[in-house]
């Protein structure tokens with residue numbers, strides 16, 4: 318029996334047999350503003366609050382201080398978890414854009430997957446995390462450039478996470494309008510055990526949010542597209558409703 322890691326996101330786990338598979342990596346893709354960062358962070362916060370599992374967030378696009386502030390509106394106190402050694406946030410943003418950083422964990426430049434993995438290994442010695450988020454893979458893809466090389470580097474990242482005992486979510490930005498696109502470079506979904514897609518589509522004069530489990534190895538999952546909302550407590554998936 319494969320062990321499940323509940324995301325704790327209301328409505329989501331029942332779509333996929335109780336949660337993600339332990340020590341596997343998942344891709345979470347969607348256009349800008351679709352809720353990737355909130356979903357991935359909620360997975361980490363629930364791990365800490367509900368399941369006593371420490372987490373790691375590698376932020377490549379958003380500076381950690383902004384992330385802490387944005388997520389505080391949902392009542393998630395990242396700083397407190399960091400102080401308790403339940404959470405580590407890696408600042409992989411500041412040095413990339415040439416800004417100094419006084420964060421505890423800073424990724425070096427030029428970007429190099431090996432040094433990122435060394436950083437994660439160091440953090441593991443300190444907090445023994447069980448969950449990790451890499452937000453996002455897309456900026457790493459642009460740094461590497463070549464899709465074939467990017468695919469190998471992503472495989473290195475996901476495999477290392479698995480070996481380190483981390484159940485992980487890797488986010489991926491897709492371009493709006495390319496409604497069938499599930500990844501940016503066309504390679505990301507091949508290196509993971511599952512792909513979750515977030516939609517943020519125009520329906521008449523409003524936008525609706527929806528979620529689809531596109532692939533999940535080892536799971537009998539919902540094949541439907543379900544609506545979700547971002548509430549003041551985070552994401553809520555309406556697992557009994559469908560969107561066409």
Ligand SMILES: Nc1ncnc2c1ncn2[C@@H]1O[C@H](COP(=O)(O)OP(=O)(O)OP(=O)(O)O)[C@@H](O)[C@H]1O
Pocket residue numbers: 347348349350351352353354355356390391490547548549
């Ligand atoms: N407190 C809140 N209540 C409701 N909706 C919110 C709240 N905070 C943020 N949102 C919505 O969530 C969106 C941002 O979600 P998120 O940052 O997770 O998107 P993303 O997919 O990571 O985008 P990007 O690819 O640009 O990083 C905002 O544009 C807003 O619509």
Ligand SMILES: [Mg+2]
Pocket residue numbers: 353354355452
């Ligand atoms: Mg984001």
